[in-house]
Amino acid sequence: ADYTFKVAHTNAADEVQDKGLQKMRELLEEKTDGAATLEIYPGGQLGDEAQLIEGVMLGSLDMSMTSNSLLSNYIEDFRVFDMPFLFPSISALGEKVDANWDLMEDSANGSGFQLIGVFSSGIRHLMTSKPVETIDDVKGLKIRTMQNPVHVEAWRAYGANPTPMAYSELYGALQSGVVDGAEAASTGYDGMKFYEVAPDFALVGWLNMTAPVVMQKAAYDALPENIQTALMEAGQEAARWERQYVEDQEQPLIDSFKAEGVTITRPDVEPFRKASLPLYESELTTPGQKKLFEALTAE
Amino acid sequence: MSDRSAEHDVSRVASSAVWKGLSMMLWTLRRAVDGAAILLLAYMALAVLIQIVGRYVFNYSIAWSEETATFAQIWLALLGAGIAMRHNQHVGVDVLILKAPLAVQRVFNIAAFALGAWFLGVVVVGSLSMVAIGMMVKSPALRIPLAIPYSALPVGFGYFLLEFALSSIPRILRPGARNAEETGI
Amino acid sequence: MIWAVGGFLLLLVSGIPIVLALGIAALVAIELTTTAPISIVAQRVYGGISSFTLMAIPFFVASGLLMEAGGIARRFVALAGALVGWITGSLYMVSVVTGTGLAAISGSGSADTAAISAVMVPEMKKRRYDIDLAAAIIAASGSLASIIPPSIVMIVIAVTANQSIGAMFLGGIVPGLIVMAGLMLGAWLFARRGGPAYRDGEAFTFQRLGRTFLDAAPGLLVPVVIIGGIVGGVFTATEAACVALFTTLVVTMFIYRELKPRDLPRILLKAISLSATVLIIISTASVFTWIIATQGFPAMLSAWLTGITENPIAFLLIVNLLLLVVGMFMESISAVLILLPVLLPIARSYGIDPVQFGIITALNLSIGLITPPYGICLYVASSVAGRRIEQVSRRIWLPFLCMLVALVLVTFVPAVSLWLPSVIMK
Numbered sequence: 001a002d003y004t005f006k007v008a009h010t011n012a013a014d015e016v017q018d019k020g021l022q023k024m025r026e027l028l029e030e031k032t033d034g035a036a037t038l039e040i041y042p043g044g045q046l047g048d049e050a051q052l053i054e055g056v057m058l059g060s061l062d063m064s065m066t067s068n069s070l071l072s073n074y075i076e077d078f079r080v081f082d083m084p085f086l087f088p089s090i091s092a093l094g095e096k097v098d099a100n101w102d103l104m105e106d107s108a109n110g111s112g113f114q115l116i117g118v119f120s121s122g123i124r125h126l127m128t129s130k131p132v133e134t135i136d137d138v139k140g141l142k143i144r145t146m147q148n149p150v151h152v153e154a155w156r157a158y159g160a161n162p163t164p165m166a167y168s169e170l171y172g173a174l175q176s177g178v179v180d181g182a183e184a185a186s187t188g189y190d191g192m193k194f195y196e197v198a199p200d201f202a203l204v205g206w207l208n209m210t211a212p213v214v215m216q217k218a219a220y221d222a223l224p225e226n227i228q229t230a231l232m233e234a235g236q237e238a239a240r241w242e243r244q245y246v247e248d249q250e251q252p253l254i255d256s257f258k259a260e261g262v263t264i265t266r267p268d269v270e271p272f273r274k275a276s277l278p279l280y281e282s283e284l285t286t287p288g289q290k291k292l293f294e295a296l297t298a299e
Numbered sequence: 300m301s302d303r304s305a306e307h308d309v310s311r312v313a314s315s316a317v318w319k320g321l322s323m324m325l326w327t328l329r330r331a332v333d334g335a336a337i338l339l340l341a342y343m344a345l346a347v348l349i350q351i352v353g354r355y356v357f358n359y360s361i362a363w364s365e366e367t368a369t370f371a372q373i374w375l376a377l378l379g380a381g382i383a384m385r386h387n388q389h390v391g392v393d394v395l396i397l398k399a400p401l402a403v404q405r406v407f408n409i410a411a412f413a414l415g416a417w418f419l420g421v422v423v424v425g426s427l428s429m430v431a432i433g434m435m436v437k438s439p440a441l442r443i444p445l446a447i448p449y450s451a452l453p454v455g456f457g458y459f460l461l462e463f464a465l466s467s468i469p470r471i472l473r474p475g476a477r478n479a480e481e482t483g484i
Numbered sequence: 485m486i487w488a489v490g491g492f493l494l495l496l497v498s499g500i501p502i503v504l505a506l507g508i509a510a511l512v513a514i515e516l517t518t519t520a521p522i523s524i525v526a527q528r529v530y531g532g533i534s535s536f537t538l539m540a541i542p543f544f545v546a547s548g549l550l551m552e553a554g555g556i557a558r559r560f561v562a563l564a565g566a567l568v569g570w571i572t573g574s575l576y577m578v579s580v581v582t583g584t585g586l587a588a589i590s591g592s593g594s595a596d597t598a599a600i601s602a603v604m605v606p607e608m609k610k611r612r613y614d615i616d617l618a619a620a621i622i623a624a625s626g627s628l629a630s631i632i633p634p635s636i637v638m639i640v641i642a643v644t645a646n647q648s649i650g651a652m653f654l655g656g657i658v659p660g661l662i663v664m665a666g667l668m669l670g671a672w673l674f675a676r677r678g679g680p681a682y683r684d685g686e687a688f689t690f691q692r693l694g695r696t697f698l699d700a701a702p703g704l705l706v707p708v709v710i711i712g713g714i715v716g717g718v719f720t721a722t723e724a725a726c727v728a729l730f731t732t733l734v735v736t737m738f739i740y741r742e743l744k745p746r747d748l749p750r751i752l753l754k755a756i757s758l759s760a761t762v763l764i765i766i767s768t769a770s771v772f773t774w775i776i777a778t779q780g781f782p783a784m785l786s787a788w789l790t791g792i793t794e795n796p797i798a799f800l801l802i803v804n805l806l807l808l809v810v811g812m813f814m815e816s817i818s819a820v821l822i823l824l825p826v827l828l829p830i831a832r833s834y835g836i837d838p839v840q841f842g843i844i845t846a847l848n849l850s851i852g853l854i855t856p857p858y859g860i861c862l863y864v865a866s867s868v869a870g871r872r873i874e875q876v877s878r879r880i881w882l883p884f885l886c887m888l889v890a891l892v893l894v895t896f897v898p899a900v901s902l903w904l905p906s907v908i909m910k
């Protein structure tokens with residue numbers, strides 16, 4: 001191929017996000033008759049998420065796929081996607097993304113990135129070592145969150161004692177009781193076998209998490225137009241495919257947890273959603289963030 | 300040179316004054332680095348302790364304690380690399396080279412110095428663009444500029460380079476000498 | 485790839501610090517084989533070191549040095565002497581047992597190695613033990629941390645292989661105990677022929693045991709706090725390292741009163757430079773790892789391996805050899821991340837259990853921790869013992885042989901790794 005793009009992410013090889021990128025490679029090769037292709041580096045081989053994004057900025061990596069909660073440190077407008085209870089489902093998220101693509105692309109361009117596709121990393125629920133039936137059951141629980149202030153504040157608002165901790169320490173921390181639970185997507189709950197140590201799974205769906213694929217704007221601009229078009233089409237089509245895949249996978253996964261002896265609960269999410277509302281005010285402060293927020297939440 | 304003694308003496312006095320000034324600066328720099336490193340270690344320990352105490356005693360976790368402790372660790376490791384260079388504590392295999400003829404040793408020492416300085420210099424220069432990015436990007440938890448941890452790279456590797464040069468020069472001038480200081484507890 | 489490894493080997497014998505040899509070799513390979521901007525080197529150096537869990541290293545190193553300076557280590561050794569002082573080569577035994585104990589409470593081999601070295605080496609020097617063998621045995625005991633749970637490497641393996649972390653942890657226990665028993669036996673055989681230095685000469689008495697125990701009791705608080713805290717779910721392994729540091733400070737300054745505030749800066753500075761030599765190697769090795777990953781080495785390996793053999797036993801032999809060589813040069817976690825996704829599907833196609841394969845990988849990489857040129861436990865042990873790598877390397881064959889025997893057992897007897905998880909996890 002004349003154009004080989006190195007794309008890296010930190011999910012395991014053959015996890016959904018990796019499959020999505022494989023799909024994108026297939027589409028890109030098809031659209032360019034093999035003139036362009038992707039080289040996929042899974043599993044954090046090329047570094048953690050912050051390094052992947054900075055690799056793209058510095059030109060040592062062509063594309064990165066990272067969780068939005070990290071990318072939003074670099075593309076401030078994308079902080080909007082870190083907000084809890086923004087979209088009821090992954091397909092609802094997908095519709096809003098497709099409808100507001102130009103606006104999101106502008107946001108990315110403003111920070112020196114080209115947005116290629118918005119993948120999903122699933123809807124995040126709550127895993128614990130005792131059943132959570134209502135928001136009151138969360139009170140006082142030590143819940144592991146990512147090192148992201150929005151996540152920390154959200155769980156504080158739900159009444160928990162949010163405890164940021166390295167993901168690699170989480171299994172042991174759940175096992176020994178350093179934390180009482182953690183928020184996670186069902187894919188993570190399954191992949192890391194967290195159900196062995198936190199056998200209660202409350203479907204709160206507090207965060208619909210995205211994984212945008214980005215490229216350096218200058219590198220993108222330097223490409224011939226046909227390659228640019230093929231990249232954008234392949235990226236967005238693959239993202240649509242991947243989002244559907246994640247959504248389709250959700251129910252069978254939850255069923256499989258039951259077979260592992262997991263107690264599934266469905267707490268009323270309305271109190272969680274209400275407790276999240278003040279965050280929209282306190283966390284989205286710039287004009288760009290407000291504009292994107294309004295566009296994405298408009299009826 | 301030797302017959303123009305008056306001039307020579309003047310330049311020698313001047314150079315010894317310069318030398319004194321330089322070694323005074325070096326001494327000050329080293330004390331500052333040592334002090335900073337101890338403060339960093341103390342900070343890391345306190346930050347982690349506060350995290351544990353906060354979780355249990357106050358039922359409140361501080362989001363930024365882990366982040367700032369990690370930043371402190373990066374500074375500590377990179378400054379520490381230079382301190383270890385000063386004490387010749389970095390591990391190396393010099394048993395073979397010490398058996399070689401002195402001329403060969405000198406060539407190897409010069410090449411090793413040049414290559415080592417190249418690597419350390421590349422890190423220093425390459426990290427400047429990271430620091431530039433870090434001016435604009437904020438850390439996830441505390442939202443302080445990432446330039447704060449990133450500048451540990453140019454500073455730490457710059458200091459490493461200085462100590463590497465200071466330890467290499469005598470080895471180039473007088474090959475055959477073993478490391479001056481044995482490590483150990 | 486060839487450039488990187490070849491350049492590294494040449495640089496190694498030039499006497500330059502290994503951290504620089506690693507960096508230079510990677511830099512040469514980047515210049516020759518990629519178009520990546522040179523800032524990638526700085527990025528990877530930063531990435532290698534930006535990890536909260538690595539913080540256990542400076543904490544455990546500092547706490548080990550304080551234990552030694554503040555009289556805890558001396559009392560521990562006295563107690564151990566009362567316990568097993570009648571066995572030939574008792575201090576080697578104590579090191580191995582301490583190593584296994586620490587392995588069971590920490591995930592990081594280099595931190596364990598540092599802690600044991602700081603405590604044991606001064607005593608062994610005083611009693612004129614073979615210090616090179618001591619460092620080699622301590623390095624091997626420390627390397628047990630990645631086989632005996634909890635283990636950071638095993639968590640990474642389990643996640644990469646999509647296996648139960650619990651099963652992987654349980655699978656490591658028996659192989660870990662085999663290595664421990666082998667190390668004690670090997671040390672005993674060596675010490676038996678080693679002369680009077682290895683015989684304490686004091687017979688076992690309960691009086692002596694009681695006296696040394698009472699004297700060591702406040703110091704025993706340190707492991708009690710650590711083990712109790714981790715098992716009881718009070719804190720993570722990294723936090724435990726920090727608690728260990730504070731507990732040591734309290735015991736040595738306020739209970740034994742052997743440590744004076746004015747001693748602190750000197751000891752802490754030593755801990756800082758010792759742990760920095762380890763951290764900076766981890767950080768520079770990640771540049772090396774990056775170039776290997778981007779050069780498509782994993783894909784080449786997969787094609788080559790499936791091309792040469794269809795026999796599972798031959799495959800496992802080749803994999804062991806390969807991992808041993810990789811372990812010589814590479815840092816464990818990077819090696820897992822790069823190699824396991826390539827090797828595991830092939831292993832599965834031969835019908836090898838993924839948990840067993842994970843343990844084989846972990847054990848190979850722990851052996852890598854004690855083999856030169858890149859063996860972090862070996863570095864730490866040599867460095868704290870004040871010996872050169874090549875001096876300690878002359879004695880490394882003994883622990884190496886013990887671990888190799890364990891590796892052969894794990895490779896060819898599936899029950900060694902699979903029995904315990906099958907009994908406990910059903």
Ligand code: NA
Nearest residue numbers: 587629632634
């Ligand atoms: Na362990």
Ligand code: NA
Nearest residue numbers: 812852855858
């Ligand atoms: Na090794």
